[in-house]
Amino acid sequence: MARHVIAAAADIPPGGRKIVTVQGREVGVFNLGGEFYALLNRCPHQGGALCLGRQVGLVTSSEPGRYDYSRPGEMLKCPWHGWEFDIRTGQSWCDPDDLRVRRYTVQVEPGEALAKGPFVAETFTVSVEQDYLVVEI
């Protein structure tokens, strides 16, 4: 496991996302209200590029005719079959017991700390003035 600096925190505003490649793996990094989450860009159902999917809310119903819409933007819907995953946990809404998408820990680190290492900053220079997103893979 190594820690990889993948973006400046300001690059991904709330509601935004970025797809990055770390050690040959495509990972989608999401900003949900200032909290960052990272998921493997591969749907565990049939291999679609999950992190290119739409971010939707959760539609639930306690009985026919009553519908609730909650957690807007926190569910990720695969571009292929529309399977929904909870961005915070990677858990599948369709098959919660057997299926979850691989998730990675994302931390926000000040540039000052990162400049000392030991981190892998593959694609860009870290400056001390900014905060950065660090993914553990």
Next chain:
Amino acid sequence: MTPDDVRVLESGPLPIEDRLRRVDCDVHHSLRSLEDLKPFLSRRWWDHLQSYGLRMPVPFSGSSPYPKATPALSRTDSWPPVGGPPGSDLDFMREQLLDRYDIQHGLLHLLYPCGMDQRNQAFGAALCRAINEWVVAAWTSQEPRLKAAISVPGEDAAAAVAEIEHWAGHPGFVQVAMATHSIEPLGRRRYWPIYEAAVGQSYPIGLHTSGYNGNAITPAGWPSFYVEEQHGVAISQQGVAISLVTEGVFARLPELRVVVVEAGFAWVPSVAWRLDRHWSRMRDEVPHLVRPPSEYIRENLWFTTQPMDEPERPRDLRHILDWIGWDRVLFASDYPHWDMDSPELGFRLRMTAEERRAIYGGNARAVYGLA
């Protein structure tokens, strides 16, 4: 790939020597717009299309009577970078399907427009000819891996036969395509000349769920939800298969090959069992069926896999395949539609190398006479 990434598959990785030479029996190309057909329609019929449009025997003219899950019914990542709807760009189809999954042959089914369900039958015949000219010019002559189906105006059997004979022997075509939501069930005699012509030219009939006939997709009435309609597809194809069997099409034409596309296959045994039971009691009503219906089903019908039936225990599919016959089931992806089955991950059943080769390509090569 770790178990965390992907649910552990029942099938293992594939040795190099078992390279599959996949045949994908349901690939959807599409027009960029109706303008693509302009060079292939006479001035008279192009003007007709501009003035009167496509008119099917169904309300909701100009839109689909059914809700659809996603724009253009397609994977949201399948819109070509060069523009146009999913399935309209050959290069992008190569990238996302043919090259990506090492497809030896992709069998094309055009869903829109459909010549067979046009109320103006002369226009329907002209539209079928234009579609067939276009598919050769824009697809099969550009990409030898792709093979098309001859679109026929099936409600006018004489015109349909003429269309089959016009294209007979052309290397771009491997089957004859008819709409499945037809004015009468497809086993009725008005359609028999088409089947005779197909047998005469050694073409299978490819029945992809398509067309509008004014009937709801299920006999229960109009569905409220797409999830109902999606299942209704399989029910409507059961109706087609039952009609073909009970009307005696296969008793009359034992060489006829019919490929049922996009209806799954797990329902096939139960339909056959029930037909056999009824047939044994009501044989005098259908004395033209000299053999049990299940025998016609297993000898004259083939079924494509998509949308894959996904039992909780993938191995349960084995019982179904054992009954239908491992030589009767053909892999299909349905690219670029949203419910596409991945050529790598769509089948979760553990299969022998021989079974896998049959379903992913060997059976299709046999049915369609492909190399």
